[in-house]
Amino acid sequence: MSLVETDDVEGGESLSLHQRILSDIRDKILSGAWAPGHRIPFEHELTAQYNCSRMTVNKALSQLAKAGLIERRRRSGSFVRQPQSQAAVLELHDIRIEVEALGLPYRYERLERVKRRSGAEERALLGLAAPGPVLALEGLHFAGERPFALEQRLINLSAVAEAGEEEFLEIAPGPWLIGRVPWSEAEHRIRAMAADETIADALDIDAGAPCLVVERRTWSAEHPVTHVRFVYPAESHTLVARFTPSQG
Amino acid sequence: MSLVETDDVEGGESLSLHQRILSDIRDKILSGAWAPGHRIPFEHELTAQYNCSRMTVNKALSQLAKAGLIERRRRSGSFVRQPQSQAAVLELHDIRIEVEALGLPYRYERLERVKRRSGAEERALLGLAAPGPVLALEGLHFAGERPFALEQRLINLSAVAEAGEEEFLEIAPGPWLIGRVPWSEAEHRIRAMAADETIADALDIDAGAPCLVVERRTWSAEHPVTHVRFVYPAESHTLVARFTPSQG
């Protein structure tokens, strides 16, 4: 069974066998050759076709199933799934890195820092059940001399007590938290908003000007950690997400 | 080796063994118990610990590595990776489904449909190298009686010839394309914008009002397929993305 009939001169790359099987099938699906609903050859057929063991075929098919490209049904076989779930990998970069990528000097400046017990609104933002101590921060990210983004943040001090000791005068709370608290879950909300007086003032734009607002809530092992709202002037910012339906 | 010493009364769920190993390790990492850089027990240690074969442990560790939570080094072992890459899974729903989820009747209405050779600007939007036939569409998605989103779309007719035959009078091009052309790659751009005259008119809002703009380019096996721009009035729309750093 391991004669390795090198009759497939085509590939010649350095892919492992199960990767080659996976990508062959994925290409058939993406090229449309195998339409949604089409039944993929049974494991034992692929086993014969690639002259390999079932485990190897299984590895490829399991991954395709996890990627959502195919659906596996016992006794029936594996089928190309109907609608591509349009799941996109959206990477939200560190603002410092974003700014420096523009070739501009980066600076963070704290505007406000208040420690208090969470009110009802703040509990809602954080997803907290009971009141507790929170740290409310407001700061500005600069690109050169111009304000690049306004940050309004709540930190749940019950989850991250050390944050209470930190001043955050020139270090942004984002990177500080990342290095300290591993996150297990997060939620983004992205929307457009007209700048109100406060925001217009901070960002040095006209009141009513359109802004992109990105809100993020983060949990670590079930505990709410932080809620942050970034407000970008519309001209200065675009979120870009590039992605593929599966993960190869 | 398969005595299955049921000494672990704790779990009791219905997870497969490799899933349990995976989630145990993931929890240790996410809880911070194993900090970045920490060396994870060797495969043969986990093999002993869980009283299972190396293949089973390997399956768990391979998946953690693919998810980016750990890094594997030959001869050295596996290590918790440094920075959580903040990759978010952003799902962009079908607008029809979004509207119907709000309990409102959905309707699509075509505003414009022009077939022409692509100009320079359109080639840039689509990512086309050479000029070719394109279909330019403009349409409105309604939630009840109110305009919900404006859609401006270019379809590369060299890639999807059949689209040239379709009128798209009441069927939105999005779902039509999804069912016909499998996509292999896409790119999103998300930004805020002030409504210009055309947009304000179509969406029945004031000129200058903030809008959320989502642009998407899609490829199928290297060929540019379509470029679409959705414009939402700021009040009517928020993108939500919920995600975890790994994929369990």
Next chain:
DNA sequence: ATAGCGATTATGTATATACATATTGAAACG
């Protein structure tokens, strides 16, 4: 000392095998 070499070790990939589990289709039965 140090450059080179081989033994050791952990991971990477694959095989052959085994049994569990869900589902289907057909035969047996009331």
Next chain:
DNA sequence: CGTTTCAATATGTATATACATAATCGCTAT
């Protein structure tokens, strides 16, 4: 005729094993 039962089948998971590959450690010879 409808229902139950059962065997066949494809996937799901796990084992034991084997060899490949890369990196590191320690020894040796220069």
